[in-house]
């Protein structure tokens with residue numbers, strides 16, 4: 038395998054200023070004529086040799102300034118020696134979209150042609166220097182059969198369209214902005230759209246369109262509303278305006294990722310566009326809003342300012358995830374009736390994001406694919422669209438906002454665009470803009486140490502120790518940090534960690550925080566800047582003669598670290614009840630739950646701790662709190678996060694202990710759970726028609742959690758679930774009831790009914806497959822080995838390995854999200870994994886590589902399982918003609 042290194046970056050030898058494409062679409066042989074205006078890059082010292090990328094292309098001809106030339110075409114490269122300083126190159130090539138199962142480049146989905154060019158798909162459409170620092174102006178002529186592909190879409194503005202002989206038609210699109218090739222897109226399909234015009238804050242009008250298959254127009258409204266909200270939010274929060282006359286979203290049912298931010302022509306997985314109350318759950322509605330926002334926000338962070346090279350991917354992805362997270366939070370707050378509900382809603386969103394980070398990114402950063410948010414090397418860039426680049430990348434942007442303050446961060450963003458609009462830049466350029474815009478803040482704006490977050494991998498462990506002098510009211514908190522060494526970075530350096538802190542007095546209220554030597558008014562929350570391996574902070578003027586104040590550390594999860602606290606069980610319960618920071622109230626509960634789970638896994642009874650936990654949960658359920666918060670506060674840590682907190686993982690044991698605790702909670706809270714279930718049902722019915730707003734989604738979420746607990750124990754839980762399933766008027770409630778029944782192994786009839794009702798709704802069928810692949814039991818609760826049930830799903834007539842959503846819904850969901858059965862003692866889960874990695878690899882290497890990653894943490898399992906997992910990994914590694922994608926993943930896992 039070839040390794041590409043960040044430090045080997047060279048400027049492009051040739052730049053392309055203009056691209057004119059003529060694409061005659063045909064499923065069997067699409068002909069692409071490309072006319073490129075090329076000039077030598079004055080900054081390059083490379084030899085006078087034009088090298089273009091080209092993959093899976095049939096070369097037809099090439100001319101240079103009108104004269105035929107004969108390039109060397111080998112190893113996915115088109116090479117032409119001795120080219121002049123400035124010239125026009127025309128190439129004609131062909132490709133076969135119907136045979137393209139990779140879904141990269143030009144491919145077919147059931148109703149037409151679509152493209153996916155990030156990261157390196159453009160080279161599968163035409164010969165080109167397919168790298169993000171080559172930015173050009175594009176004009177594209179598309180032609181296709183009119184009856185089959187009546188809609189022809191491209192980037193930018195529609196200049197012209199018309200009829201052609203032979204039942205074909207054409208359209209010419211012109212994109213006024215310079216763009217890298219990865220933002221190129223086209224669509225030729227049988228689609229319909231919802232459209233609306235909008236006036237931007239400076240008075241420009243723009244046409245917004247959401248294009249879907251005929252029959253799906255009843256599911257576009259939420260995406261359109263989300264797009265409009267995104268446009269408004271970016272104007273208000275960052276002063277960034279929509280710069281196009283037309284902005285299109287197109288839904289496609291075969292897609293490797295969530296969506297793609299192509300300039301003016303966003304292409305989306307149907308899963309993140311289509312939503313109405315009958316087919317989408319509250320979570321789906323929230324996901325549509327967040328992904329529509331994410332892609333729209335890329336229009337500035339990614340498109341107007343793009344990445345110099347793919348090592349800088351987090352420049353656009355971390356920043357854009359941060360922006361979409363902030364957008365969702367602000368949307369929740371805007372819908373809240375008062376400030377308290379707004380704050381709680383924002384905390385719930387933060388909690389969700391942190392849960393994702395802990396479940397996906399922390400394990401990644403401790404395993405064979407660990408890398409800094411700005412990786413130093415890769416074999417296959419598609420493997421680096423990771424939780425680290427995206428989610429940890431977002432945390433690193435968030436910390437800059439925490440350090441510089443909201444206004445300082447905004448100043449930095451303004452400076453970033455002032456400096457770099459229209460350019461392809463680096464992560465370092467971003468940080469430099471943040472620093473420059475805030476230079477007046479002095480040392481606060483010195484991010485030199487902070488930059489280590491970009492270059493160092495691994496999750497730091499932050500430890501806190503306390504020393505209380507009750508006579509003088511002085512509390513010293515000593516913070517220390519440690520990041521475990523990794524193979525590529527045996528020595529890890531201290532990072533700049535912003536630790537947001539509060540101190541709770543005996544009555545639970547926040548105390549003033551005055552550091553030794555300070556005078557004047559003291560805030561009740563502040564940021565401690567840990568910059569060394571160990572640092573002490575002494576707070577003075579605290580109530581003398583009282584018990585030690587309880588520290589609330591890392592409020593709002595102010596840094597992506599593991600907090601190793603020394604809090605006692607009573608202190609955790611105190612924080613859970615009183616902390617003014619809702620995130621830390623939740624976190625205290627999670628730590629309590631974890632300590633019970635750990636004790637049980639060690640074989641201890643943990644009776645007292647369990648009773649304290651159940652009582653604390655009871656108080657939370659009975660308190661007058663935002664239901665969305667109560668739902669997250671009553672949810673036990675998920676299995677992946679529990680596994681990360683252990684040295685040796687016995688996945689079925691974790692599931693068993695978690696189940697037992699769930700049953701104990703359900704038994705202890707049974708009456709309250711039932712009462713709350715009923716009361717929430719009445720409140721929701723009184724509120725009328727289903728709406729996916731945060732308040733009603735929160736009520737449904739808590740009600741369905743109550744139901745879930747009730748179905749864990751003997752009693753009327755199953756009956757309630759059956760009634761709810763039958764009476765449901767929306768997908769959230771119907772699917773929650775089905776889920777509760779499926780996990781209880783009592784869902785045979787409802788699963789059959791669900792299939793019949795939604796046979797023609799692909800996204801709902803994906804849910805049906807996912808639920809069965811991730812369930813705790815087989816549908817009828819029998820003792821059939823679970824893997825046989827999964828094999829049955831894989832043979833189901835509605836299963837299709839070529840469709841990524843469907844493939845993910847069974848095989849990836851089983852391997853990644855059903856640890857208790859995937860890690861079955863007999864190794865059957867691992868055998869299934871190997872078989873499907875290999876099968877998928879010959880169809881779609883990107884999806885195969887995603888699946889391959891479910892073995893990343895194999896070395897942490899019990900020795901017997903490790904042996905079986907290694908065998909399965911070896912079986913895949915032994916296949917000679919493996920894709921670079923899968924080769925890199927299994928190579929690193931075994932290495």
Ligand code: HT7
Nearest residue numbers: 155156293294296297298419422
């Ligand atoms: N920027 C987009 C990345 C993406 C992608 C990457 C590789 C292969 C297929 C892909 N589809 C979309 C998505 C985003 O982060 O917005």
Ligand code: ZN
Nearest residue numbers: 331335354357
């Ligand atoms: Zn993105």
